[in-house]
Amino acid sequence: MTPDEYCQQKASASGSSFYYSFLFLPRRRRQAITALYAFCREVDDAVDECSDAGVARMKLAWWRGEVAALYAGHPTHPVTQALAVAIARFALPQEQLNEIIDGMEMDLDTVRYADFKALHLYCYRVASVVGLLAAEIFGYDDRRTLKYAHDLGLAFQLTNIIRDVGEDARRGRIYLPQDELARFGVTAADILESRPTEGFRALMEFQVARAREFYERALAQLPPVDRRKQVAGLVMAAIYRTTLEEIVKDGCRVLTHRLSLPPLRKLWIAGKTWLAA
Numbered sequence: 315m316t317p318d319e320y321c322q323q324k325a326s327a328s329g330s331s332f333y334y335s336f337l338f339l340p341r342r343r344r345q346a347i348t349a350l351y352a353f354c355r356e357v358d359d360a361v362d363e364c365s366d367a368g369v370a371r372m373k374l375a376w377w378r379g380e381v382a383a384l385y386a387g388h389p390t391h392p393v394t395q396a397l398a399v400a401i402a403r404f405a406l407p408q409e410q411l412n413e414i415i416d417g418m419e420m421d422l423d424t425v426r427y428a429d430f431k432a433l434h435l436y437c438y439r440v441a442s443v444v445g446l447l448a449a450e451i452f453g454y455d456d457r458r459t460l461k462y463a464h465d466l467g468l469a470f471q472l473t474n475i476i477r478d479v480g481e482d483a484r485r486g487r488i489y490l491p492q493d494e495l496a497r498f499g500v501t502a503a504d505i506l507e508s509r510p511t512e513g514f515r516a517l518m519e520f521q522v523a524r525a526r527e528f529y530e531r532a533l534a535q536l537p538p539v540d541r542r543k544q545v546a547g548l549v550m551a552a553i554y555r556t557t558l559e560e561i562v563k564d565g566c567r568v569l570t571h572r573l574s575l576p577p578l579r580k581l582w583i584a585g586k587t588w589l590a591a
Contacts, residue, residue: 318345320392321352331557331575334584335549339452346400346451347546352393353411354444357418362485367422374419381411404450413443425487426502430524433491434468441471445547452544456537459544465532466547472525473554476518477561479568480508494520508569518566522558529555545591552587553580 315323325333325348332351336344360373384394384401385408400406417439427433445467449459475482475489482489483505495501498520499513529551536544553575561573575583 315392317392317396318349321345321349321396324352324355324393331553331580332550334553334577334580335546337581337584338549338588339546342403343451343453343546345396346404347448349393349396349400350406350444350447350451353397354414356391356393357415358440361418361421370422371419374415374422377415378412381408381415384408384411400451406447406450410443410447413439417443421487427489427491429491429493433489436489437468437471438464441474442467445470448547449544452546454537454540454543456539458535458537459540462532462536462544463547465528465535466551469525469528469532470550470554472521472528473558476521476525476566476568477557477573479505479518480570481572483508483569490517490521505569510567510569514569515566518568519562522562522566525558526555542591545588548591549584549587552583556583 325336330351336347336351339347357374357377360377361370364370364373380389380391380394383389384398387398389395389398397406397411417436420436420439424432424436427436442464445463446460449463454460479488479490486506488495488502488505490505492502494517495505498517500511500517503509504511504514533548533551536548541548556579557573557575560575561568564571564573
């Protein structure tokens with residue numbers, strides 16, 4: 315199996331909405347973004363699939379070393395071997411790959427966030443940085459596109475947090491800001507024990523409104539000159555926004571349900587968005 319085949323398998327096996335946005339890209343850009351996505355999956359799995367925090371830290375430390383090896387010209391893992399081609403073609407910064415690892419490591423140190431300011435740093439590291447790297451791979455002429463990519467990544471992560479409230483709670487994590495829980499009369503125990511309340515529904519409506527705001531802000535910042543180049547991001551946005559609205563239609567039952575769009579619907583949205591861009 316070649317490094318590119320390994321990354322392709324990693325991406326397709328995840329069933330992620332991101333995979334569908336890559337399908338229509340030119341080969342070189344598709345290979346690069348698939349390698350970046352596979353890297354994100356590897357470092358995320360190093361934390362989420364490991365019950366021992368000490369072992370997870372060792373794995374992340376190994377990945378930091380592997381990123382250093384990548385930029386020194388001798389990567390050993392299939393993902394970093396595939397990324398070597400991407401960084402040569404698209405000048406992806408080393409510090410941004412390390413920031414993604416920093417974000418994943420936050421899951422080992424922080425299971426509660428006092429307010430949105432604290433949560434924002436986490437979202438920046440695990441999602442906005444990925445958006446910025448993706449923008450480099452897709453290409454742009456106007457640097458305002460980077461503001462779009464930053465905010466769109468944040469919108470994606472806020473959608474993930476909303477969708478995964480119950481799943482994260484079963485890992486002992488609550489990403490919803492603690493001051494906002496208090497504002498709506500929701501306790502940590504309500505979430506950890508999957509107790510839906512009127513306050514919880516109002517809390518989730520507040521989170522949805524914030525996510526919508528970031529989608530609108532991001533899309534408003536995309537310069538027309540770069541719209542076609544950034545169409546893969548627009549595909550992701552269409553799929554993620556549809557997922558968010560389906561969560562709302564389902565009554566925000568995220569404590570007990572993890573909503574996901576069927577693959578055929580994702581593919582239909584991807585094709586429709588690509589043609590309309």
